[in-house]
Amino acid sequence: MAFGSKKSRCTAPFGKIAPSGLVDLHNHVLFGVDDGARSVAQSVAMLDGMAQLGYAEIAVSPHFDAASGEPGIGKQIVLIDAIEIARDGASLPRIHPGAEIMFDERFLDPAHAALWPPIGGKGSAYLVELGMQPGAVPARLEEQVFRLTARGLTLVLAHPERIADLQRDFFRLEKIRRAGMLLQLDIMALVGRYGSKAQAMAVKVLGEGGYDLIASDIHKPEDLPLLRRALLCLCDDFGDSFEKLASMAPRLLLEGRSDELD
Numbered sequence: 212m213a214f215g216s217k218k219s220r221c222t223a224p225f226g227k228i229a230p231s232g233l234v235d236l237h238n239h240v241l242f243g244v245d246d247g248a249r250s251v252a253q254s255v256a257m258l259d260g261m262a263q264l265g266y267a268e269i270a271v272s273p274h275f276d277a278a279s280g281e282p283g284i285g286k287q288i289v290l291i292d293a294i295e296i297a298r299d300g301a302s303l304p305r306i307h308p309g310a311e312i313m314f315d316e317r318f319l320d321p322a323h324a325a326l327w328p329p330i331g332g333k334g335s336a337y338l339v340e341l342g343m344q345p346g347a348v349p350a351r352l353e354e355q356v357f358r359l360t361a362r363g364l365t366l367v368l369a370h371p372e373r374i375a376d377l378q379r380d381f382f383r384l385e386k387i388r389r390a391g392m393l394l395q396l397d398i399m400a401l402v403g404r405y406g407s408k409a410q411a412m413a414v415k416v417l418g419e420g421g422y423d424l425i426a427s428d429i430h431k432p433e434d435l436p437l438l439r440r441a442l443l444c445l446c447d448d449f450g451d452s453f454e455k456l457a458s459m460a461p462r463l464l465l466e467g468r469s470d471e472l473d
């Protein structure tokens with residue numbers, strides 16, 4: 212059987228399997244700040260589509276520029292307000308600030324720490340990314356993660372299945388997770404959006420219970436049909452973990468309750 216090819220038994224918006232709604236901590240819904248939504252109309256279209264899929268809460272995650280400190284939470288609030296006006300009363304999903312931050316020497320520099328937008332705009336949980344090209348994962352990553360988590364930070368690694376060094380070395384992925392990093396699946400990897408290696412790794416790690424949460428990473432309204440297909444695929448093939456990965460775990464992070472994650 213080709214993975215994810217059978218007729219879906221699940222139905223969006225997933226109210227039966229995740230009654231409190233889906234929560235997304237990684238997306239590019241905020242307009243005009245990165246390679247995501249280009250206009251307020253695109254932001255609204257993405258939010259409308261996410262509402263139809265059952266999303267109750269999202270934290271936006273624009274690519275963060277450590278040099279300029281933008282888009283900071285102040286700018287994000289202005290843009291979120293503009294989106295809310297354009298949404299004309301639609302209440303779900305609720306929108307919170309956030310950022311996707313490159314895990315590099317600037318992230319490790321305590322002098323920069325006040326700049327980083329945390330997930331949801333408050334608390335001490337951060338969404339971080341690593342370079343995807345071969346050789347990009349720092350040799351001392353586990354030690355750095357261990358030190359930061361010991362200081363009380365919660366680190367969520369975006370799309371590990373798309374990182375070449377980790378595709379070749381599952382043991383390294385385990386070590387990173389044991390050091391304290393939470394692993395976030397880019398759900399569209401499950402249906403081949405990022406190629407066969409990322410898809411195979413997503414299926415394997417999901418099967419081993421290696422992910423802590425999932426996220427959409429949508430960039431434009433045209434991503435919505437594939438996001439829907441990916442969620443149905445997760446629901447059909449990994450239904451037992453759907454609620455935890457798509458709703459409960461991201462909600463705990465958003466609410467600053469990461470200590471309650473199992």
Ligand SMILES: [Fe+2]
Pocket residue numbers: 237238239272311369428
């Ligand atoms: Fe992203």
